[in-house]
Amino acid sequence: MKTTTPAVLGTPPTPVPPATPLSLARWAVLDGWTIARRDLMHWVREPTRILGTLIFPIVFVVLFGYVFGSAMSVPGEGAYREFLMPGMFAQTMMFGIGTTMTAVIADTAAGVTDRFRSMPMAPSAVLTGRSLADIVNSVIDVAILVACGYVVGWRPHGGVAATLAAVGLLLLLRFACVWIGIYLGLVIPSVEASGAVWGLLFPFTMIANTFVAPSQMPNWLGVLAEWNPLSSTVAATRELFGNPGLEEGSWIAGHPVLMAVVWPSVLVVLFFLLSMRRYRRLSR
Amino acid sequence: MKDAGEDAVVADGLRKRYGGTRALDGFDLRVPEGTVCGLLGPNGAGKTTAVRILSTLLRPDGGRAEVAGLDVARQTRQVRYRIGLLGQHAAVDEILTGRQNLEMFGRLFHLDGRSARRRADELLRQFGLADAAGKPPKQYSGGMRRRLDLAASLILAPQVLFLDEPTTGLDPRNRGEVWESIRTLAAAGTTVLLTTQHLDEADRLADQIAVMDHGRVIAEGTPDRLKSKVGGDRIDLVVRDAAALPAAAELIARVCGAEAETEPELRRISAPVRDRMSVLTEVVRALSDAEITAEDIALRRPTLDEVFLRLTGHRTDEEAAA
Numbered sequence: 001m002k003t004t005t006p007a008v009l010g011t012p013p014t015p016v017p018p019a020t021p022l023s024l025a026r027w028a029v030l031d032g033w034t035i036a037r038r039d040l041m042h043w044v045r046e047p048t049r050i051l052g053t054l055i056f057p058i059v060f061v062v063l064f065g066y067v068f069g070s071a072m073s074v075p076g077e078g079a080y081r082e083f084l085m086p087g088m089f090a091q092t093m094m095f096g097i098g099t100t101m102t103a104v105i106a107d108t109a110a111g112v113t114d115r116f117r118s119m120p121m122a123p124s125a126v127l128t129g130r131s132l133a134d135i136v137n138s139v140i141d142v143a144i145l146v147a148c149g150y151v152v153g154w155r156p157h158g159g160v161a162a163t164l165a166a167v168g169l170l171l172l173l174r175f176a177c178v179w180i181g182i183y184l185g186l187v188i189p190s191v192e193a194s195g196a197v198w199g200l201l202f203p204f205t206m207i208a209n210t211f212v213a214p215s216q217m218p219n220w221l222g223v224l225a226e227w228n229p230l231s232s233t234v235a236a237t238r239e240l241f242g243n244p245g246l247e248e249g250s251w252i253a254g255h256p257v258l259m260a261v262v263w264p265s266v267l268v269v270l271f272f273l274l275s276m277r278r279y280r281r282l283s284r
Numbered sequence: 285m286k287d288a289g290e291d292a293v294v295a296d297g298l299r300k301r302y303g304g305t306r307a308l309d310g311f312d313l314r315v316p317e318g319t320v321c322g323l324l325g326p327n328g329a330g331k332t333t334a335v336r337i338l339s340t341l342l343r344p345d346g347g348r349a350e351v352a353g354l355d356v357a358r359q360t361r362q363v364r365y366r367i368g369l370l371g372q373h374a375a376v377d378e379i380l381t382g383r384q385n386l387e388m389f390g391r392l393f394h395l396d397g398r399s400a401r402r403r404a405d406e407l408l409r410q411f412g413l414a415d416a417a418g419k420p421p422k423q424y425s426g427g428m429r430r431r432l433d434l435a436a437s438l439i440l441a442p443q444v445l446f447l448d449e450p451t452t453g454l455d456p457r458n459r460g461e462v463w464e465s466i467r468t469l470a471a472a473g474t475t476v477l478l479t480t481q482h483l484d485e486a487d488r489l490a491d492q493i494a495v496m497d498h499g500r501v502i503a504e505g506t507p508d509r510l511k512s513k514v515g516g517d518r519i520d521l522v523v524r525d526a527a528a529l530p531a532a533a534e535l536i537a538r539v540c541g542a543e544a545e546t547e548p549e550l551r552r553i554s555a556p557v558r559d560r561m562s563v564l565t566e567v568v569r570a571l572s573d574a575e576i577t578a579e580d581i582a583l584r585r586p587t588l589d590e591v592f593l594r595l596t597g598h599r600t601d602e603e604a605a606a
């Protein structure tokens with residue numbers, strides 16, 4: 001084959017293709033970082049985008065904290081907004097499914113995913129990079145939400161270690177949602193269809209202990225709400241933040257911290273594997 | 285036929301099914317190194333599927349393919365260092381700047397940071413995007429986006445460039461710009477495989493045209509050979525008076541030495557011509573001798589539809605089952 005380079009193309013560099021397993025692994029990490037950086041640069045270039053993801057939770061805080069809040073009763077005792085905020089934090093993590101899903105679908109629709117796939121980069125990097133970027137974004141989300149919480153009078157009462165643990169559990173839930181979102185983004189054919197899927201998903205972000213205690217719901221709905229992974233994270237963070245609203249009725253309600261680790265971990269593994277398989281099958 | 289070492293693209297009996305649809309059904313193609321091949325076919329012919337298989341995005345159900353002398357299925361990674369791909373849309377990041385886009389893609393081609401930056405600057409200059417380097421593609425014109433897209437495919441100066449309908453959706457000016465870039469690349473020795481639905485695009489750019497229908501190549505050759513096969517250019521004559529149609533058709537057939545097609549509702553007669561220069565004057569003279577008034581008279585290239593009618597006996601929108 002021809003080896004001389006046409007002058008019009010300038011002086012193209014010659015990369016050294018990774019040959020050893022070690023250099024392959026190194027490039028897989030670097031490629032993932034390049035992909036993640038791309039997404040993080042979006043936030044630097046267009047900081048207002050962050051409002052898009054946070055407008056919903058902020059509206060919810062106002063709506064439920066102030067409009068409906070007076071009519072809500074907190075299980076046990078306590079201020080409604082103290083009860084509400086951990087729910088808002090966790091629900092925002094859950095809404096992250098939509099953010100991730102939309103980003104994945106947009107890349108596919110624009111042909112960017114195909115361009116990545118036609119390049120010699122590590123195939124896993126497209127997905128791992130996306131998950132890294134979204135989790136970093138979520139740290140910013142949590143920070144802003146916590147600040148909002150302070151504004152409406154919410155406080156963590158559990159000490160530094162417990163507070164950090166609660167934030168960790170929130171990010172763990174978000175990480176599970178990242179992989180759910182990646183999987184859905186790879187499966188759903190178009191941006192239009194994603195709206196319908198989100199419509200189906202939305203109730204699951206609401207049937208939980210976020211706004212009212214499951215014990216106040218009809219029996220079957222209450223059970224569904226208690227077993228919603230979101231509820232475990234909400235209850236666990238309420239416990240760790242020292243906020244009111246803990247229930248001990250059922251086994252699942254009695255072990256929130258355990259389940260706030262188990263649920264998302266299981267989902268991460270499951271949807272990571274599903275996503276990787278689906279990504280490989282794009283070539284079918 | 286050239287020997288295998290000189291073909292930059294080789295496809296042997298590629299097959300791909302989607303449920304009941306045979307997207308590719310025994311697709312054979314050879315593109316000699318350093319040439320431009322136009323893959324011409326109507327919507328649904330299988331052009332995109334062929335390009336996706338050759339550019340490692342899709343695995344075929346059967347057959348084999350080589351690009352730059354490497355097996356697409358078994359040496360996928362090596363192939364990816366040697367190809368560039370332009371899909372139907374400009375596949376660039378809309379929010380990053382033009383320069384950030386090229387740097388990112390450079391990094392993903394495994395260049396170190398410095399080489400990626402240097403190469404990005406060089407390509408931005410090369411493609412006349414230096415002034416827009418700090419702006420995101422959102423603010424670019426269609427042609428500029430395509431050029432950035434092209435630059436991203438050329439970071440490693442690939443041996444083979446695949447373009448899937450590169451000018452679809454572009455206005456004539458931007459289309460000309462893209463054609464110019466493709467010509468320059470080809471002149472510099474890059475092997476180009478481009479798909480198109482327009483005969484004149486293939487005609488302008490390609491050394492060799494492969495006409496596709498229902499998942500396989502049905503005709504191949506240089507633009508000239510293909511055109512002579514389908515009758516080359518055509519003459520269209522619109523008469524003022526519908527009553528003159530039969531006489532005019534006979535006249536055209538005599539001058540052109542070929543059967544003329546009549547479309548009574550448009551008062552139009554169409555026939556293939558062999559000699560562009562003489563036929564017009566001959567037709568005009570014959571018309572005035574016969575005292576037939578023409579409303580419009582024009583020479584034009586055959587449409588894809590006419591090419592298809594000649595090659596396949598059916599129009600582009602008819603199904604194979606017919």
Ligand SMILES: Nc1ncnc2c1ncn2[C@@H]1O[C@H](COP(=O)(O)OP(=O)(O)O)[C@@H](O)[C@H]1O
Pocket residue numbers: 302305306307325326327328329330331332333334
């Ligand atoms: N992912 C897919 N799923 C189902 N059918 C497909 C898919 N891709 C292509 N096809 C079908 O295969 C045929 C060839 O498609 P394509 O290669 O896109 O043609 P072209 O690019 O020439 O318009 C069409 O009938 C199309 O509907």
Ligand SMILES: [Mg+2]
Pocket residue numbers: 331332333448449
């Ligand atoms: Mg196509």
